[in-house]
Each structure stands twice: as C-alpha cells, then as structure tokens.
Amino acid sequence: MGIAGLVLGILGIIFSFIPGINWLGIILAVVGLILSIVALVTSKRNGQSNGPAVAGIVLCAISIILSIIVTVACVACVSALPAAGLTLQGLS
Numbered sequence: 321m322g323i324a325g326l327v328l329g330i331l332g333i334i335f336s337f338i339p340g341i342n343w344l345g346i347i348l349a350v351v352g353l354i355l356s357i358v359a360l361v362t363s364k365r366n367g368q369s370n371g372p373a374v375a376g377i378v379l380c381a382i383s384i385i386l387s388i389i390v391t392v393a394c395v396a397c398v399s400a401l402p403a404a405g406l407t408l409q410g411l412s
Contacts, residue, residue, distance in 0.1 A: 322359035322372035328352025329379025336387040339394045349383035352376055 329352045335345030356376030363370040401407060 321355045322363065322370065322376055325352040325354075325356030325359060325376030326372045326379060328355065329376050329383055332380060332383030333386060336383050336390060339390055342387045342390050345383055346387045349380040349387070353380035353384075356380060 328348045332345040332349035332352060335348060336342050338345075353376075356373045360370050360373035360377065363373055398408070
C-alpha cells in the first residue's frame with residue numbers, strides 16, 4: 321500500500337500542474353494519502369520499513385498544496401481579464 325500511495329502522489333503532482341484537470345490530481349492525492357497513512361500505521365505495527373509510506377504522505381501533501389495554488393492562480397488570472405479589457409472569447 322505504501323508504494324501505491326507513492327505512485328498516486330507522483331501522479332497527483334504531475335496532474336496538479338495541468339490547470340484543466342488538476343482536480344484529478346487532488347483526488348489521486350487524497351486516495352494516495354489515505355493509502356500511505358494506512359501503510360505507515362501497518363508497517364509501524366509490524367516493525368517493517370516505512371520509507372515508501374512516508375514518501376507517499378509527503379508527495380500527496382505536496383500535490384494537494386500545488387493543486388490548490390494552481391487553482392487559485394487560474395481563478396485570479398481569469399478574474400483579472402475584464403480589468404485588462406479582455407474576454408475569454410477574445411482569447412480563442
């Protein structure tokens with residue numbers, strides 16, 4: 321489960337940079353975060369290595385933060401278009 325959380329964290333980071341589908345990055349990161357936390361608790365209980373689980377938690381948290389930042393930046397850019405005298409129809 322730790323490796324699955326790690327992979328989902330990596331995919332979440334990749335999707336978080338794409339403005340139209342960064343919501344998919346948030347979903348992947350939340351699922352990966354849950355899997356990584358479960359793997360961390362299980363590995364600590366069994367006395368096993370928990371490196372992939374910790375890396376998955378870190379990457380998923382970074383992915384969620386990046387997705388939120390990209391979403392806020394896109395909303396700010398679109399809301400600033402009328403002040404610049406532009407419209408979305410004029411850009412296409």
